[in-house]
Amino acid sequence: MLNQSFNGGIVIDSPHPVEVVEIILAPLPDKVVLPLQQRIGGEAIPCVSVGDKVLTGQVIAKTDDYFCVPIHASISGTVVIIDDQTIPHKSGLRSKCITIESDGKDQWIEHTGCGVDFLHCDQATMIKYIQASGIVGLGGAGFPAHAKLEGIQDCHTLVINGTECEPGIMCDDALMQHHPRDVIRGVEILLHICGAQRAVIAVEDDKQEALNSLLMHCHDDRISIEQIPTKYTSGAEKLLIKVLLGIEVPSGKFAIDIGVICQNVSTTKAIFDAVVENKPLVSRIVTVTGSGVKSPNNYEVRLGASFEHIVSMANPNTNHHSVRMGGMMMGVDVETTRMPICKITNCIFVNNIETKPNTQECIRCGQCNQVCPVNLLPQQLYWYAKNENTDKAMDYNLADCIECRCCDYVCPSHIPLAEYFSFAKALHRKTTEDQYRTDIARERFEFREYRLERTKQERAKMMAAKKEELKKKMANDKAQKGKIAAAMARVKKTKKVSDDVQ
Amino acid sequence: MLDSVFIFSALALGLGLVLGYAAIKFKVEGNSLVDQIDAILPQTQCGQCNYPGCRPYAEAIASGEAPINQCPPGGQEGVDELAEFLDVETLPLNAENGETQPDHVVYVDEQVCIGCTLCIQACPVDAFVGASKVMTTVIADECTGCDLCIPVCPVDCIHVLEIAPTFSTYVPNMAEIAHA
DSSP states (O other): OOOOOOSOOBOOOOSSOOSSOOEEEOOOOSEEEEESBOSSSSBOEEOSOTTOEEOBTOEEEEOSOTTOOOEEOSSOEEEEEEEEEEOSOTTOOEEEEEEEEEOSSOOBOOOOOSOSOGGGSOHHHHHHHHHHTTOBOTTTTOOBHHHHHTTOOOOOEEEEEOSOSSTTOOHHHHHHHHOHHHHHHHHHHHHHHHOOSEEEEEEETTOHHHHHHHHHHOOOTTEEEEEEOOOBTTTSHHHHHHHHHOOOOOTTOOGGGGTEEEEEHHHHHHHHHHHHHOOOOOEEEEEEESTTBSSOEEEEEETTOBHHHHHGGGOBOSSOEEEEESOTTTOEEESOSOSBOOTTOOEEEEEEOOOOOOOOOOOOOOHHHHHOTTOOOHHHHHHHHHTTOHHHHHHTTGGGOOOOOHHHHHOTTOOOHHHHHHHHHHHHHHHHHHHHHHHHHHHHHHHHHHHHHHHHHHHHHHHHHHHHHHHHHHHHHHHHHHHHHHHHHHHHHHHHHHHHHO | OHHHHHHHHHHHHHHHHHHHHHHHHTOOOOOOHHHHHHHHSOOOOOOTTSSSSHHHHHHHHHTTOSOSOOOTTTHHHHHHHHHHHHTSOOOOOOGGGOOOOOSEEEEEOTTTOOOOOHHHHHOTTOOEEOOTTSOOEEOGGGOOOOOTHHHHOTTOOEEEEEOOOOTTTOOOOHHHHHTO
């Protein structure tokens, strides 16, 4: 066991522990709703229209954006509608979604990847398969996997994140217990792609079963499996690297800047499927838990199925519930269970409605400072965020806040600190963008004024020059006319003389 | 006694010269008042303040010629900010100058456009692309939403497009956080 760690963080027992971690295959949903908005970038553009028949795994929307992946049909059937629907996001905004009604056959599109002999496949092809299969980080962040792997120069260590990001979630645990072979093969593929010397799979010390099953299938000397203490926020990429390797990723840099690539275990398994079979990502494992369900468990479900589809399988009680996508800490509250399951939906919390304790004034107790895993000063940041003084908050490194809500958890005044931080970050981004636009407008206005002035002056100069030329010409003309007149007079005179002579 | 007087006088003179030289050589060009006022104005360049643009209005404010409440795009917040910066009483926004509109840009209905180029001449930030008798279009990123092009269009083919919040520009509401 490693004894390196980071400051702060909190130990929270799993709120709804289960005896046996299983994966239950959810039945095919009758219809799926697939949002075209992804975590990064704009909306994808549909390449099917209403009424089209689609096969499972068929691309139904794509974009040219490098940070985006295509969207695949997760069942076979008919496209029934393409419209705006609410998707699970804290803003409650609507995104364009494609709705497919199942034909119940689940007919797959043909797909062939590198096959089992994947180690003889070249890296670029593998990365192409990963992008084409729509793989994004399945731990919850949704960062596209191919973007992490492309153009890697010096990567010495590959870190595979097998820690659950939050207490209560067990989808990664279930995956490691039930699909250890795919995970290990996935790690080998990733090692081959990024050229790292070694890979470390991090598993928390309360997941003995997962560790055992991984050990059973791991025969590669380059892959080591490490147990780390179970503490909340050790699942965050930068903190996990610190725990495993003792290296700190500097502020504003990424893991790859220090030669480390980090991928989640579920993503690793999806990469295995993508490379070996070129099989698109059409399903994921979702944990359903909370005080509102009697039998919390993991379900392998098609993307785009509604939350309801699997919540109903976990024996919910008859109370009114509050539903949350993601964990108890960093999750997003959603209005109804009629939301579609997305690639980043790792967990659904269904809780009995409880009254929230009232928020009180900050008493500057400083407990938040002690638990902050990235060594920020939440109480200081709180004052700046509350007063919308985002510049000052940024000076205090607000950008490094991972919004883990450890500070909220310990706050005796129940202040939603992380929400203030998320607000301040968004506000700062907006003001920076507005400032940028304003500066452009000012510059363009000033240049236009300058241009108009310049044109005016140039015209005046040109007119003056023309006038001068005309004057000269006229003077010239006068002289010429004089000469002609003189010549005419001379001619006349000569004529007269000759007439007289005759 | 004389020695010390001499030493200190020399020292004072020497240091004085150094400081004097430094004051000239390393003079920091601070933002002039006009620049600072201009930085607060929204740069819509709409001319609703009765001046031809934001900078001329900033100059007028700086010289005390114009009151601070003539900028509708800046809204009441803008007036308050100006009042705070200039350390004067804030004023309600002057309704005669117009109303504050939500953030928007304009777009050209390209089917209707006749290529008269009047909008190109009216645009204070050169956000139009086009030429005589060809279709004209707006570079949305550079449009400030000043609406100066709308009245000059002879075929009314310029329309307003409100900027709706998207997933990447969404800002949570602080009042909701505070009262949650």
